[in-house]
Amino acid sequence: MQKFKSYTLNKLEKIPQLSGLSEEQMEEIKIVSSIYPFKTNNYVLENLIDWNNIPNDPIFRLNFPHKEMLIPEHFEQLKRVRATGTKEELKEVIYNIRMKLNPHPAGQKELNGAFLEEKKLEGIQHKYKDILLFFPSQSQTCHAYCTFCFRWPQFINDLDFKIQSKEIDPLLKYLSENPQITEVLFTGGDPMIMNSRVLDSYIEPLLKVDSIKTIRIGTKALSYWPYKFTTDEDAEGMLNVLRKITKAGKHLGFMAHFNHPKELEPPVVKEAIDKLRSIGAVIRTQSPLLRFINNDAKTWTTMWEKQVQLGCIPYYMFLPRDTGAQHYFAETLENAHKLYTEAIRNCSGLASTAKGPVMSMTHGKVEILGVKNNSYTLRYVKHRDHSKTFKTFIAEPITPNPMWIDDLVEVKEEVPNY
Ligand code: SF4
CATH class of the missing domain: 3.20.20.70 (Aldolase class I)
Structure with missing residues (x-):
């Protein structure tokens, strides 16, 4: 029988598979984990991560925090305060960064x-x-x-x-x-x-x-x-x-x-x-x-x-x-x-049942149906106002390379909402 063994930030050094990482890489994991909580376990470490392919192994990326998950300004600020600040200063910096990361979206x-x-x-x-x-x-x-x-x-x-x-x-x-x-x-x-x-x-x-x-x-x-x-x-x-x-x-x-x-x-x-x-x-x-x-x-x-x-x-x-x-x-x-x-x-056919790509946002879940000439056709898979579920609409970007619904603005309803 497998026994569950978990590792959180304070046990990071005890993870045997990390022994090949440089001091700098370990420090990066610690810095980012001060913002996003870290936890792994023996099953993930032994069965899912290919340790010959880190840091690029997808499950390593999925489970271990890495530097780029923080914007450079936040990363450098944390690094500095961790090295020279007091406990209270560090606590305050961590809190302020977390609050800037939209902790309760939608x-x-x-x-x-x-x-x-x-x-x-x-x-x-x-x-x-x-x-x-x-x-x-x-x-x-x-x-x-x-x-x-x-x-x-x-x-x-x-x-x-x-x-x-x-x-x-x-x-x-x-x-x-x-x-x-x-x-x-x-x-x-x-x-x-x-x-x-x-x-x-x-x-x-x-x-x-x-x-x-x-x-x-x-x-x-x-x-x-x-x-x-x-x-x-x-x-x-x-x-x-x-x-x-x-x-x-x-x-x-x-x-x-x-x-x-x-x-x-x-x-x-x-x-x-x-x-x-x-x-x-x-x-x-x-x-x-x-x-x-x-x-x-x-x-x-x-x-x-x-x-x-x-x-x-x-x-x-x-x-x-x-x-x-x-x-x-x-x-x-x-x-x-x-x-x-x-x-x-x-x-x-049987494997093509997934809806997507879907954004779970303030009003509901919205799926992208098509993109053409900078125009996006979208549909609510589910809307908090039930009468708008399945509403289809056209939106245009308000920023280059939109990545989220907030980067678009609705310009017209595509089909009437019954
Ligand atoms: S995605 Fe799910 S399993 Fe992963 S950390 Fe969040 S709640 Fe836990």
């Missing part, structure tokens, strides 16, 4: 609140009519952290940044007052960091809510710790809790995060997928398009085809959100659309 703190008797509920977000996001406090970490993660503020020990709840009762009350909500998405962090007992304490009461037809679990455990469902001591217990969902006649949707086909290669991933499918889970996959990690069409075609072979359904190609190191990971919208088109063209 208005999620201000616009996605769920209210009961005018009181805002902790750890719950209600953006779309039919689905609620729930952030259990016990799942506000992951088996390892992704460098691109838009939830990076969840992993900082600063309660101002965190969205989380320990209580199920307010969620149940909110659901009873909003019967139009048919789905609950457990998110984080990674809900699959929880043990079966804690998960059960949330799932069991939800099963009694008739209006809830689907429970979704957003997770990267299949990539970062697949033993969760195979040989962990709690694996059977976890499968038993999840099985209750399908036994109760509800849909169990696993939203699995895979960013590169390498993550699908270890045989234990197939074993874990088979276990989940055997209890009736449907596994859909998603990832952002990331420079230095997966920004070529062949990688996506390979990944989607392999996912179908393993029994998963490709669901979304996202674009990295406007937070953290977006400047480093994002492709231009035009390149993203070209790459998506080429990847889909080379897929079999």
